[in-house]
Amino acid sequence: MQKRLLVLAAGILQVPVIKRAHEMGIYVIAADGDPNACGLKYADKAIVANITSEEEMLRVARAENIDGVIHPCSEVSMNVMGRINDELHLSGISKDQAIRATNKHLMREAFEAYGAPSPMSRCFTDVEVAWGAFCMDFTGACILKPSRNSGSRGIAKISSNIQMDEFARLFEISKNESRDKQVMLEQFIEGPEFSIEIIVWNGQVNVLTVTDKKTTEAPHFVELGHNQPSCSPAETVEKIKAAAVAGVKALGVNNCACHAEVKVQDGDPYIMEIGARMGGDFISTVLTPLSTGVDMIAAAVNCALGIEPCLQPITKPQGVCIRYFCPKPGVLKSISNTEVLDDSRVYEWEIYHNVGDIIPEVTSSLCRSGHVIVTEETPKKAIAYAERLISEVIFETE
Ligand SMILES: Nc1ncnc2c1ncn2[C@@H]1O[C@H](COP(=O)(O)OP(=O)(O)O)[C@@H](O)[C@H]1O
Ligand SMILES: [Mg+2]
CATH class of the missing domain: 3.40.50.20 (Rossmann fold)
Structure with missing residues (x-):
């Protein structure tokens, strides 16, 4: 049938x-x-x-x-x-698990209860209560973010000496972006960021690969690109994997793909969030199959159908990198030199904007203007080539 x-x-x-x-x-x-x-x-x-x-x-x-x-x-x-x-x-996750895997506050509670490494975090609806907690309980830089949203919307890094007015302004922005009108106040983890692609089947948490992520700086942390496998030392990669596995177990999800995000500060991993689903930005659907040879899409589809997924490579693993075009904001006057993208190392590319469009400032992943995906022998070579292409395609804005 x-x-x-x-x-x-x-x-x-x-x-x-x-x-x-x-x-x-x-x-x-x-x-x-x-x-x-x-x-x-x-x-x-x-x-x-x-x-x-x-x-x-x-x-x-x-x-x-x-x-x-x-x-x-x-x-x-x-x-x-x-x-x-x-x-x-x-087969696949229950509604309870789905709620836990999309509500950043419930997620943090699950991580804490299970002992999965996670930054200090609290959840508020009232700005004055949040300000009180910020002054009393937190030291150092923090982050405000919506309890329920994605794509880096409504996120702001705040320094320890921020004034109350500015705190209140950023809190309101975050609150307006939050589907449940709750705002997370968290210890800010300083360091590089990674994602981890996972297939959970029959209670087994299988890590397929670890991705290095390149994001914009504060305040928005928009993802500018990703490469697989990670170029970090093996010891760091192992710690990242262990944190992600603990986080997935804390959420209790089964028979699904997971996409975990982890930052490493002073050698220690901290989970940012885990989605019980394939990751966006082509990470799970395109990069992971190219870099591991494992057909992650087929695996996730089979999990959903209750069929045991194949987690063996079926194609040769390669180094892979995606980089996003983020031209200078303004009205787009012209796009040129796209001929450079005609190369066997370019797996695919796309430009989302047309001449005449307004190029926005990059405040969320929705503001990016296009992408290119490159495969090479190693991730380092793939990064170097993708970055070269990003710099060679010319977007003229005014
Ligand atoms: N506690 C934190 N410390 C440092 N950076 C954070 C923290 N929380 C979020 N970030 C940054 O903001 C980005 C988006 O936050 P995240 O919780 O993943 O929300 P989203 O669902 O919008 O992706 C993260 O990938 C990370 O770069
Ligand atoms: Mg995220």
């Missing part, structure tokens, strides 16, 4: 999953609220529906008689996916 998979969301990040699942011989039902979502055309059946509505998507799941549901590279419908899994007794 052909398996039937519901994919929640059909945007650019979900396209590789929809295509791969279809290639695997699965009947793919893709749902998105936007009738023009670019992934819908690759599905066996496209459904335009509100993917954040549990009731609506449950109806779809029942009507389509699905064998599994997946919500790759996004968080907006994690609870919906959990609810469908609960009601239809499918």
Whole structure:
């Protein structure tokens, strides 16, 4: 019998999953609220529906008689996916687990309870209470961030000598970006950042790879690129893996992909957050398969269908790097020299803006203007080449 998979969301990040699942011989039902979502055309059946509505998507799941549901590279419908899994007794995470894996406060509580390394953190709705705690209980730099959001929206680093007015202003920004109107105040971890791609199957937490991340500086920490495997020393990589594994166990999720984010300060890892899903920014869907040879998409799809995933390499591992185009803000006048992207080491590239568009200041990952993915013998070579290409394509703005 052909398996039937519901994919929640059909945007650019979900396209590789929809295509791969279809290639695997699965009947793919893709749902998105936007009738023009670019992934819908690759599905066996496209459904335009509100993917954040549990009731609506449950109806779809029942009507389509699905064998599994997946919500790759996004968080907006994690609870919906959990609810469908609960009601239809499918493989993958429950609604309880989905809530824990998308609410940064509950996540921190789970890490603390389990002893997974996590920065000191508290959650507030009231700015005065938060200010009081900041003055009394925290030392050094801190970070304010929405309890429920993603893509670095509403995040601000604050120094220990910040004035109350400025604290209140940043708190309100963060609160407005938070789906539950709660704001996290956290000890700021200073150091390089990593992500960890994981497949949890049958209670086993399998780390596929560790990614080095390049982000903008404070205040927004927008991701400018990623490379795999990590160029860090093996000992550091092992510590990062152990922190991520502890974090996944703390969340208690099973039969799913996970994307963990970790920072290392003075040699010690601290978990930033863990999503019980494939990571965005092409990390899980494109970079991990290229750098490990493991078909992570097929693995995640199989987990969702309750089929044991294959975690062995099926292609030759390579060094891989993605870098994002972030031109100077202003009106885009011209884009030139894209010929340099025509090279066998370029796996793919895309520019999201057209001449005449306004190039925004890069305050979140939605503000980036394009990307290029490079494969090379080693990650260092891939980084060097990707950065060269980023500097050689010319965006003229005014
Ligand atoms: N406690 C912290 N210390 C240092 N940096 C942090 C901290 N929390 C968040 N950040 C920075 O902000 C980025 C985004 O925060 P994160 O919790 O991952 O939210 P999002 O869901 O928006 O990705 C992180 O990747 C990291 O660079
Ligand atoms: Mg994050």
